[in-house]
Amino acid sequence: MVAQRPISRPIILLGLVSLLTDMASEMLYPIAPLYLTGPLGASLILVGLLEGLAEGMGGILKGYFGALSDRLGTRAPFVRAGYTLSAFSKPLPGLWPAASAVALGRLADRLGKGLRSAPRDALLASHAPIGAQGRVFGFHRAMDTAGAVLGPLAALAFLALRPGDYATLFLLAFLPGILAVLCVWRVQDVPFQPASSRRFAPLAVLSYWKQSPPDYRRLVIALTLFGLVNSSDVFLILKAKQAGFSDTAAIGGYVLYNAVYTLAAYPAGDLADRLGKRRVIGWGLGLYAAVYVGFALLTQAWQAWVCFAIYGLYAAATEGVSKAWIAEIVPPEQRGAAIGLQTMLASLSVVVASTTAGLLWEKLDPTAPFWVAAGGAWLALFWLRATTRA
Template sequence: MKSIDKNVVMLGWVSYFTDMATAMIQPILPLFIVLILHEGMDKLGFIVAVATFVSYAMRLISGYLSDRYGIVKPFVVAGYGLSTLTKPLIGFTTNYQQITVLQSLERLGKGLRSAPKDLMIAAYSKKNASGKTFGFHKMLDIAGELSGTLILFALLALFGQSESVMRNIFYATLIPGMIGLVLMIFFVRDTPKPSQHVSLKFTFSEKDKQTIKALFVYFFFVFFMFSNAFFTVQAKEIGIATALIPLLFVVSTGIQTATSYIIGSWIDKVGVKRIMMFAYLSGVISQILLYLQNPLSTWFAFAFMGLFTVASLNANRAYIADTAQNKGSVYGVFYAGVALFGAVGAYIGGVIWEYFGMHTALGYSLTGTLVMLVLFGLAVRNGK
């Protein structure tokens, strides 16, 4: 890890504390919506869809402006600040419309910072070590999620799972969020500014277009894949106690923390395609395990979801760093694609669940991810 730039290390710690705050509410937010506010699965799907979709345009804009005008750190700071301030406000909500607005603002913050942040990591990556660098950053990122989930589990175990406890947990996310924001402002150096401004006229290079084209299989896989919120509600539906649900996320984030740097190193050694095949296979296995609908298989489903998440994100981020010319803009397209396809997929999945049942929604998701795995395997075999 000596090859990791100190700015990447500090960015990792920024993500650590920010994701700690996110993980403190992620496992309980769907339950808060469905069980405390008594909203349906279609409403949960709507919240996930709108919150994800809202970040679509911002990811494109922030990535584009980062490339054109060297506006990098200000976007990252603003994005972390917006996310930090909106999470605690969820504790004051009384209906799904209010949560939709706050989650949309939180995702807007993530959209504002995502592409510029990856541009910073790519800028500080050493030659032939992009996979390792992104793997290191993701390791601290997921370690923050793991810490936040363990904090959540401890709080639920000590104080119970009442509405007031959940609302106090939302308020408490301000603490780690502010720590991450302070680190970002004072301890991460901005990337060098371009020597002069360039015209707003802009087109993707051929390298950029080829990179974006290769990302579409991943976009469609995300479209069919169950979101974290649906994983959570499925666990509750099959009888896993609310107090234990944070431990499911511990399994997922623990797997990601333990494997992120290793997978990043493998990307540099064996290539992106093999790691993506591993990621897609892990995603399909997680859907199969959910489809079995029993508590033991759900625990393993969360583990394979973790493998899918860490392998696919590290591989795609490293791939863009190595192949794209206008990296900030392509990172913007990447995150926008994930947001758009994830949003539409979540809404459709939520409607299917609400009106046709969990089993049908699981079958739909499994079929879609399996088809995308086969298509990717055929493309790799044919050398595309």
């Protein structure tokens, strides 16, 4: 009998959709704070609040639609609708150059992400062979993050030709987004028998906590503790600018982070399959703490480049691996609710983390958010080591 390939056609297709969507999003993500705080005159507190609200709203919807996909026994319709909404949110600030349009476009994009994320990850897990969850999620994160490399590079190339023309850039981001929409309709569903025939309740995802496996609860507590200090990456970009980066260099640092993440995601998933998810995530949290101490002590531009590169290794060791671990812990018919609840709690934590980071930066000291984040990462690592099994 021939062994099933870890990376099959449906997984490649979902990876391509994520690459194109993230390319569109990341053309704008590092640009948006510069656009808001520059030409539109928004404060850092507003930037942090917007990021927190966008992630928080998306997080609540991840939980809701993840649980709903479990109850309906289907994933693909949620995936298709979510990617379509995100694509059509991209050009809004280009058509209407105002801070409110940037905010509305960002919120609509996160709404689409909330609609698709948990069902998509559950669908990925359904296509993954036994023992290859880490590699499947690592491959998907690599494809997704490749878009995060191509997007900012495209933005840099455009801004080099037309400096400060942010409005047109928002319009151009619609192109890869619409290509993703065309591809996502080719994604095959994997129907399954729902675990319950009871009427679906809006808060069903919260009730999943009581019926979830103990290993799942312990892992989610560790990830949520970490989420409470893991603020938006825009603060890394802004801190690099404070250390002497130009707008172009700040975006370049973000590109370097995503490039390292892209190259390391699949090997990290493979290591997680071989050595255990707990160990690899622990390494990732340690790297995160080191990076944030580095940003707190940042005095020269070259140090920021090093920190951005190590930050890519942290992301590769944690983001896909944590979802792969959850997919192994829970049965297939519960994966939507399980992944949805974890990502919902993580996204709601970003509301606290990003808003607090903005306040600490402006009211206390620009280094304060980074010291707090490093301490929180060590706390989460201690909990993970003390309560979960290898």
